[in-house]
Amino acid sequence: MNDLGGKVAIVTGASKGIGAAIAKSLARAGARVTVNYASSREGADAVVAAIERNGGQSIAIQGDVSLAADAQRIVTQAITAFGSLDILVNNAAVFDFHAIEQITEAAFHQQFNVNVLGALLMTQSALPYLRRGGSIINVSSAGILTPGPGSTIYAGSKAAIDTMTQTWAAELGPRGIRVNGIRPGATETEGNHRLGTMGDIAMVQMLIDRTPAGRFGQPEDIAPTVVFLASDDAGWVTGEIINVAGGYR
Numbered sequence: 001m002n003d004l005g006g007k008v009a010i011v012t013g014a015s016k017g018i019g020a021a022i023a024k025s026l027a028r029a030g031a032r033v034t035v036n037y038a039s040s041r042e043g044a045d046a047v048v049a050a051i052e053r054n055g056g057q058s059i060a061i062q063g064d065v066s067l068a069a070d071a072q073r074i075v076t077q078a079i080t081a082f083g084s085l086d087i088l089v090n091n092a093a094v095f096d097f098h099a100i101e102q103i104t105e106a107a108f109h110q111q112f113n114v115n116v117l118g119a120l121l122m123t124q125s126a127l128p129y130l131r132r133g134g135s136i137i138n139v140s141s142a143g144i145l146t147p148g149p150g151s152t153i154y155a156g157s158k159a160a161i162d163t164m165t166q167t168w169a170a171e172l173g174p175r176g177i178r179v180n181g182i183r184p185g186a187t188e189t190e191g192n193h194r195l196g197t198m199g200d201i202a203m204v205q206m207l208i209d210r211t212p213a214g215r216f217g218q219p220e221d222i223a224p225t226v227v228f229l230a231s232d233d234a235g236w237v238t239g240e241i242i243n244v245a246g247g248y249r
């Protein structure tokens with residue numbers, strides 16, 4: 001089940017949080033994994049070390065996915081290291097929440113540049129190397145199922161990613177490349193700690209109340225669905241976006 005032996009993967013934003021768990025899980029299933037990071041060299045090195053301790057192969061590659069030159073370099077360095085590419089996980093994202101009146105052009109561009117343009121640039125860079133049987137997985141958010149106040153930019157960026165997932169599935173299906181998405185629910189990550197979400201008792205309670213499973217997710221709750229979507233077991237699955245959210249609505 002879910003054997004990724006012989007496959008090669010790139011996970012963007014894998015120095016921490018959900019991306020780190022995805023990178024480790026793909027490696028545990030047998031893939032050789034590029035751990036992309038933007039600023040957290042230490043975090044990326046720790047993920048690579050954990051993979052290697054388990055007998056896997058991995059490298060860390062710095063790069064800002066929102067810059068075309070960086071996206072191309074991430075892919076070419078990964079190809080130089082591992083020789084081929086089968087799996088691209090567009091996980092890197094930034095999130096911040098603002099009332100409509102407080103939204104600045106800079107905040108808009110920051111989130112759309114990383115969350116939307118970054119996924120597009122990485123996919124464009126990866127396509128020349130993705131073989132038949134290849135798989136792209138875009139990380140969206142269950143937060144867009146019932147978008148809350150303050151989430152204009154973030155939810156907008158994730159709605160865009162969901163539409164891109166379905167568009168790419170239609171466009172790349174004839175080339176034998178599957179494209180799917182996942183929508184994590186509220187998950188305890190460094191990003192949520194940085195934002196102060198985890199310290200806001202009312203916010204945490206509201207998110208848990210909306211989660212039938214009755215708790216915050218952990219990155220390890222999210223990663224196995226990505227492993228499945230990347231594997232040949234999901235060979236007849238494309239254009240789908242799976243909520244991985246403990247039932248969050």
Ligand SMILES: NC(=O)c1ccc[n+]([C@@H]2O[C@H](COP(=O)([O-])OP(=O)(O)OC[C@H]3O[C@@H](n4cnc5c(N)ncnc54)[C@H](OP(=O)(O)O)[C@@H]3O)[C@@H](O)[C@H]2O)c1
Nearest residue numbers: 013015017018037038039040064065092093141187189191
């Ligand atoms: N946590 C949640 O509750 C939740 C819920 C739904 C969806 N999601 C989605 O899940 C994904 C991961 O979220 P998370 O909570 O794990 O985030 P996180 O803890 O904030 O980690 C974000 C990762 O993205 C990387 N990154 C940021 N900007 C980048 C850029 N320009 N280029 C390359 N990498 C960049 C960061 O790298 P550096 O640290 O090296 O800068 C880090 O590795 C995101 O797509 C997010 O929208 C999260």
